[in-house]
Amino acid sequence: MKKLDSSFKVIKKKLHEAGFKLTPQRELTVEVLLEKEKDHLSAEEVYLLVKAKNTGIGLATVYRTLEILTELQIINKLTFQDGIARYDLNMNEDKHQHHHLLCLKCGKIEEVKNDMLLEIEMEIEKEYHFIVKDHRLTFHGICNECASNQLN
Template identity: 55%
Template structure:
């Protein structure tokens, strides 16, 4: 995690930005919650524990800066909530894909399923893929066992 923080600091510096205490607290929260796909409000609430003086506007500005510098991805899964996800060093050119539960909103990452499809598209169409965003919407395994969810989504398929 320290290596990633150091690389982010170097990237900010190379673009003539400083890693202010507020930015560092925001980046630290993103690093600590890499699997959580946090909204700006989620980040703000977690950052407040580290830096109580920070304001929501500062968190928004920091997230926008990190997005512009391609340190984080800005994502919307169709529910009106923008979420932020740190880029992965091992594959900075492609975004991983997601499973989104339509009932509870849980987000799960999948990053291995479409590599062959991307390669086929690039070779067949002589097309250089720069970005891929794919979201599967459905019902997670936890929600599937809920009788209310069963009734809502599986007894009446027209709801889907």
């Protein structure tokens, strides 16, 4: 709970610094994103969870809030193979985000926290005189659970 509180304070501060108020609708949207941090929710999934907490919130309001949070780099908007935009909290002040493992059978998305591409980045910067600001990497395959089910 302490991590959620500190993350919430950071998000509130970023919104305030950018000139946005933390309206009750935005607060609920942020709350859902923090509670479901590992789930890579779509806008519709966020909306349904927010609506379960407050039936008076519309889908357009949730979409606008997600766009504001994306613009402020509080969340990342990711699109995987299914073409659905999903949202991922960006609470790290590091240069890079984590990578993803996407199961082609069940659609489960797992996070890889290690950044194993630093050497490649340095090579790119040196050889191409290109300053890398970020990179995204998704591995497509079969998760352990689906692989085990295939054997049975």
